[in-house]
Amino acid sequence: MSEEKKEEEYRLEKDQELRFEVEARATATLELLDGMAEIFGTELTKGKKYLFESCSKVAVYTWHGCVVKISFVTEVAYIADGTPMTVYVNVHAALEQMRQKADEERSRGPRVMVVGPTDVGKSTLCRLLLNYAARLDRASVYVDLDVGQGEVSIPGTIGAAVVERPAEIKGYSINNSLVFCNYRCRAVVERPAEIEEGYSVNAPLVFCNYRCRAVVERPAEIEEGYSINAPLVFCNYRCSSQSKTCRDKRQYKCPLNYRCREKKGYSINAPLVFSVITGAAVIVRPAEIKGCSINAPLVFSVITGAAVVERPAEIKGYSINAPLVFCAAVVERPAEIEKGYSINAPLVFSVIIGAAVVERPAEIKGYSINAPLVFSVITGAAVVGRPAEIKGYSINAPLVFCNYRCRAVVERPAEIEEGYSAAVVERPAAIKGYSINAPLVFSVITGAAVVERPAEIEEGYSIIAPLVFVITGAAVVERPAEIEEGYSLNAPLVFHYGHTSPSSNYPLFKMLVSRMAECVNKKTEKSKKCNVSGCIINTGGWIKGAGYDSLKHIAGSFEVDVILVLGQERLYSELKRDMPDFVNVILLPKSGGVVERNQHQRSDSRDQRVREYFYGPKKNGDDSFFPHPTEVSYNDIKLYKIGAPALPDSMLPLGMKKEDNKTKLVPLQPGTNILHHVFSVSTAKSIEDAVLECNVYGHVVISGIDPDKQTATVLSPSPEKLPSSILLLMDMQFMDIDI
Ligand SMILES: Nc1ncnc2c1ncn2[C@@H]1O[C@H](COP(=O)(O)OP(=O)(O)OP(=O)(O)O)[C@@H](O)[C@H]1O
Secondary structure, eight states, X not given: OOSOOEEEEEEEOTTEEEEEEEOTTOOEEEEEEEEXXXXXTEEOOBTOEEEEOTTOEEEEEXXXXXXXXXEEOEEEEEEESOOSHXXXXXXXXXXXXXHHHHHHHTXXXXXXXXXXXXXXXXXXXXXXXXXXXXXXXXXXXXXXXOTTXXXXXXXXXXXXXXXXXXXXXXXXXXXXXXXXXXXXXXXXXXXOOOTTTSOOOXXXXXHXXXXXXXHHHOOOBGGGTBOOSOHHHHHHHHHHHTHHHHHHTTTTTHHHHHHHTTSOSOOOSSOHHHHXXXXXXXXXXXXOOSSOEEOOHHHHHHHHHHHHHHSOOSBTTBOOOOHHHHHHHHHHSOOOTTTOOEXXXXXXXXXXXXXXXXXXXXXXXXXXOOSOHXXXXXXXXXXXXXXXXXXXXXXXXXXXXXXXXXXXXXXXXXXXXXXXXXXXXXXXXXXXXXXXXXXXXXXXXXXXXXXXSOEEOTTSOEEOOHHHHHHTTOHHHHBXXXXXXXXXXXXXXXXXXXXXXXXXXXXXXXHHHHHHHHHHHHHHHHOXXXXXXXXXXXXXXXXXXXXXXXXXXXXXXXXXXXXXXXXXXXXXXXXXXXXXXXXXXXXXXOOTTOOOOOHHHHHHHHHHHHHHHHHOOEETTEESOOOXXXXXXXXXXXXXXXXXXXXXXXXXXXXXXXXXXXXXXXXXXXXXXXXXXXXXXXXXXXXXXXXGGSBEEEEXXXXXXXXXXXXXXXXXXXXXXXSOSXXXXXXXXXXXXXX
């Protein structure tokens, strides 16, 4: 975009909302200058710049007043007074009361279904409720049944994920979220959800996987100064900043070494993220850094603990700041910049400081600590939160975090002289079968432990690369959705549907809804936290005729007890009439900010989602991932579509109904008819399995065929061999013009 960006400051009074849309092929940068604000339930960090990509539609809301600056080329930006946020937060408060009651009575938390016509803000309300719940340390199951614009995976699928962390604004992963498709699905590729057992949590990104393997396969390169136990993160991090390098070396050799070598003097047991976890790093290999004195993570805990004390939550018990961390560190042992850092706290600390320095030039003693990289990653909410302003430091750290560390401090201080933290050894996490080799914080992250000892937990979780977890937003653990990228999701459970409207194959849609409800029940039976936290179910805008019938089917399958109807009284009164008495049907106003999209825009947004699945969200204008084209023999893949053409009644075999055809598996021959179609990679081992009821590893595109060689070119998010040979056709197509 050649047009110059202009900068504008907006002062918002309490309960006002700044709404803006980013033009096509443009970006906008948002910065909170003063006060507190949130975007769809995720709080903004003061001084941090958030980049919004083309066509983003954003609402910055403030409960207390704030000043924000936007640099953009924009068509629309205005401050709105009348928002339904108070109503929405009251809904949240009511749901929270139900969760508390469920907690006390050991019963099930609220199952909430959000319904309404298209473009009334259903997904946004789900996000808000999930974020607010996550900020209260809940772990709600997000079930996304909107096959047209779903958020858990690409369009044409239905998915569910546990949201334990508020969506980040950008940056963690990371999981996110709505990064999500990409990450999650790739994660899924290597280790699909184990439906019977509950979810299989892999580590959402391919990256994670890489890292994971890295840990095992590619230990430190000491000569170079780096000891990389978890290159992944590292790789990821650098990758994203040097995507060109990545592209040149498409197959994973990428930037890892190359980049690592650039900086000597660090001993990094686990890159960035690692630092966050710190515990592991310390344990595995004490820092050998020039000038770094790394004691133990606990200091961290102490610090964060204090934070909690000092600044208790203002919003429903949240204390989103842990200002002391930095203060304490700085006070007790200021950084020795010439030598490198001298740090009393874990690596995280150093990372944090480093990042801070990068992001926001020092205000005190040369440091300006904003929401350090890692920190943000881990704390997520913190970043969002309310930057502490103590002694000039602006620090964010979510409450949960503080708590964890707090407890750690109390229960088991680090025994530095003895080596590292007996804690690690002596205090395996006692969380439902998790065996965690690291301090509590660690357990939150659930990670590095895995590096050394992959967990196989009773709960059915398989935790591979905790680190990733951290980096990736740890959606699974405790983080609300990301603002720019969406949710941070760990190994969502995704089912193939194949179309972008439920009406295209209603019998299949119904079947999948029932199957998803079964899986969610299994998950909540196994996890008390999820059970108490309840479910938030997003639906599509199909509400008339069979669409209305589908809403009743969803409500029945999930046994919902609350239905939130957005913006349509007729639907409200119909549901009120038809639902059993114990179901609370509530009519909510639609926000005036919700943007209506025409068919063309909807289709663009779907294409965008698919592209994002393969290339990841844009970071500073660059793709964060790239897909891998591989050639596979026709013999190694079995292609199917779901649904055979309808037969006249007279030709139906005895006992068969017309609808049965709709859920039939029809084999396909490779040919031009399948070119550029997206396929779901089923977890079914053979067609004797109930293929339709199996979830999917992820998605690939058949981007070319060679009838002479009898091979197809498959574009996949992972360079690995396809995890399964059964591929299911989707309506969606994707032309990879970047390859
Ligand atoms: N208060 C707001 N201000 C500005 N934009 C908003 C606001 N609320 C929602 N939006 C934007 O409006 C668009 C539509 O909202 P959303 O996706 O939540 O609607 P929906 O009802 O779920 O749509 P669908 O028909 O796909 O189900 C989204 O891009 C969202 O970011």
